[in-house]
Amino acid sequence: MSAEPIVSVRNLRVQYGTARGPVCAVDRVSLDIGAGETLGVVGESGCGKSTLGRGILGLLPDGARASGEVIYQNRNLVGMTRDQLRRLRGPELGLIFQEPMTRLNPLLRIEDHFAETLRQHHPKLDKAEIRRRSLAALGRTGIPPTRFRQYPHEFSGGMRQRIMIALALVLEPKLLVADEPTTALDVIVEAQIIRILADLKKNTGTAVMLVTHNLGIVAEACDRVAVMYAGKIVEQGDARAVFAKPAHPYTRELLRSTISLETTKLHTIPGAPPNLITPPAGCRFHARCPDAMKICAQTAPVEQSLDDGRRVQCWLHGPHDAIPAGETAPLERKEIAVADEA
Amino acid sequence: MPMKPDPDVTSGIDADDGAIVSVRNLKTYFQIRGSVFDRLTGREAGIVKAVDDISFDLRQGEVLGLVGESGSGKSTLGRSLLGLVPATGGSAVFEGQEIVGLGEHDLRKLRSRMQMVFQDPHAALNPAMTIEQSVGHPLTIHGRVKDRADLRRSVVAVLERVGLAPAEHYLEKYPGDLSGGQKQRAVIARAIILDPVLLVADEPVSMLDMSVRSKILQLMLDLKHSLNLTYLYITHDLATAKFFCDRIAIMYLGRIVEIGPAQAIYENPRHPYTKALLQAIPDPDPSRGLPRDLPRGEIPDAARPPHGCAFHPRCPAAFAPCGWEIRDFMDLLEAHWTRSPEAAATERALIGRPDIPDRPVASVRVPTAPGVTGEQLLALIERIRAEDPAEPFWTGVVALRAGAGHVEIEWEKPFEPRLLEAGRAMAACHLCDPALASRRPVPVGAES
DSSP, X not given: OOSSEEEEEEEEEEEEEETTEEEEEEEEEEEEEETTOEEEEEOXXXXXXXXXHHHHHTOOOTTEEEEEEEEETTEEXXXXXXXXXXXXXXXXXXXXXXXXXXXXOTTSOHHHHHHHHHHHHOTTOOHHXXXXXXXXXXXXXTOOGGGTTOOGGGSOHHHHHHHXXXXXXXXXXXXXXXXXXXXXXXXXXXXXXXXXXXXXXXXXXXXEEEEESOHHHHHHHOSXXXXXXXTEEEEEEEHHHHHHSOOSHHHHHHHHHSOOTTOOSOOOOSSOOOOSSSOOSSOTTGGGOTTOBGGGGTSOOOEEEOTTSOEXXXXXXXXXXXXXXXXXXXXXXXXXXGGGOO | OOOOOOOOTTTOOOOOTTEEEEEEEEEEXXXXXXXXXXXXXXXXXXXXXXXXXXXXXXXXXOEEEEEOOTTSSHHHHHHHHTTSSOOOEEEEEETTEEOTTOOHHHHHHHHTTEEEEOSOHHHHSOTTSOHHHHHHHHHHHTTOOSSHHHHHHHHHHHHHHTXXXXXXXXXXXXXXXXXXXXXXXXXXXXXXTTOOSXXXXXXXXXXXXXXXXXXXXHHHHHHHHHHTOEEEEEESOHHHHXXXXXXXXXXXXXXXXXXXXXXXXXXXXXXXXXXXXXXXXXXXXXXXXXXXXXXXXXXXXXXXXXXXXXXXXXXXTOOGGGOOOHHHHHHHHHHHHHHOHHHHHHHHTTBOOOOOOSSOOSEEEEEBOTTOOHHHHHHHHHHHHHHOTTOGGGGGEEEEEEETTEEEEEEOOOOOOOOEEETTEEEOOGGGOHHHHTTSOOOOSOOO
């Protein structure tokens, strides 16, 4: 990873209260995001990837509790007051949501969205400067200046997402968290948006954390990838290296079950992700893992660093001296009840 | 014996006796409700041609993929086949029975033979009904069961068939207790419980996680073989369609732009829109980079479709006969101003507001703003042209003439593309028409 990280996350935990008990949606996650870097956070529904993105920005709902560290410019964002966080969000940390349809105020012109955003953080800007900065940001995402005074309903879904990205960029944040920014969009428009995000680092130096369920998007747009399963990052490293030679069995199985144009045979992962109210002992993937060993059902794996800088939480990668004798024998797996099949 | 529909020369598709569905020139148009003002002044609010003159056959045991973006009309076409949306013209014959114009009573009888699997499993099941009630409901509606024990036997059998086993575990559950994949299995169970021959599956896996998608597709393949089903698979995802379908029809703004055997479509796509869709699929193979020459913009307003070929405003390969018009000129200006916003204000002040004709015209006049001469406006247009002379728009312009208070643009004669033979498939693109393709300028850059 390049130079000094702009955000360092250490042992971040996020818990939600539910009727059936507390859920640990993000469980002791550590990662770094470097300046100008695009980090993909990938996983399936319920793995905690969106909660991780929001936890880093301090945008958790009232029922949630976060602990651990999110270090930005030598300050821990976890435990900051709402006011302190509000001052950082926007000019320092930006967010793009999944549903562009619902995030713009239908009663405000696009012009007013930009004016409000800029005035909030730069009260001294004059009208001409607001206009200049807004049009520059819109131009970067491909929105013509002729449409600056239109209302959100006059734009298509893809254009609204472009406007959302421009609104985040106009404050020139150091880090942009994009939470499934293309999920509601068609495939060609999705590719257009991904291209805008991929070009960001070239043009602005903004670091991007791209939260997505789509492995293809990560492979095309991200420098590094973090794979999440059941609240934990099970593998992170250079995106090309991880996709070319996944180290964690979950990464490998997820890649194999993704249907692409090269798919000639369907591959599935047996079973379903565990519930996080009472997570399984040991490695959380052990019940579904084709490579599981005896130890995997008992003791949670320790994070290991591989030669290429990758970090992986899997007993297959050691530490081998921590595994008691005989515990590397294949796990005799209970028949995964078809009832648990997704 | 299937009824032969009227022979149709324009569709270019021969009627097929082995088909269980024969669609000929099917049209589903929607009237747009205009504003109060429009109705008072008697102005037409217009129609949306959601399905416009579509013809195809679906053979027994075949999987036909209907692929396109949102707004292409693929879902409306599927719903029209089931009579869920009334078609407004043409013909759709299912097992010898004409569906277009059929009343609800007769349609209901037919629907035991053709069923639908919906996109959103979370919305397709009534949250207040147990799985047994939901899945068994079609049996009750069609009076197929004698008593409750009979119903339960049928529901248990079909649940086990879709992998919800042991079925007893699920009978009393509510949709809220099930995962997305389990719900979709229940939706499929409900669709097959009446022993249909045709399933219309509208995006059955697009709301599901990657690892669950392959499970549901595998289930649908297994059911196809064991129950001898025929599928109409509606999707925006060419990757799952490639794996799943025997034939593919690509739709754009209500029309089929390319149709043929899946293998031919994927190995040698002919229509630029098909090529673009294939190129845009995010690929987990890290050795592939980002596609660079994507079509611009998005699917246009179906109430006012572009003239000529509906795809031409976005098409990287568009050329002279594709139907260039004043709206393309406005888009060109906007793209130019997006690139240089500083110039936008002064340049916009030169141009008046042109009329947008409803149908193709030989030439249009772009009015100048008050106090601006035609020559000044022409100079601006020529400057923009010089920035990117290879832009496809200019192939459609025969001449630019400055007049008093306007610039006249004379257009190339537009043609509407028709489905023509293109290798083993058929494509509606002028590039596949030998008479027109020769007019294409030498392509700039790499052309695959």
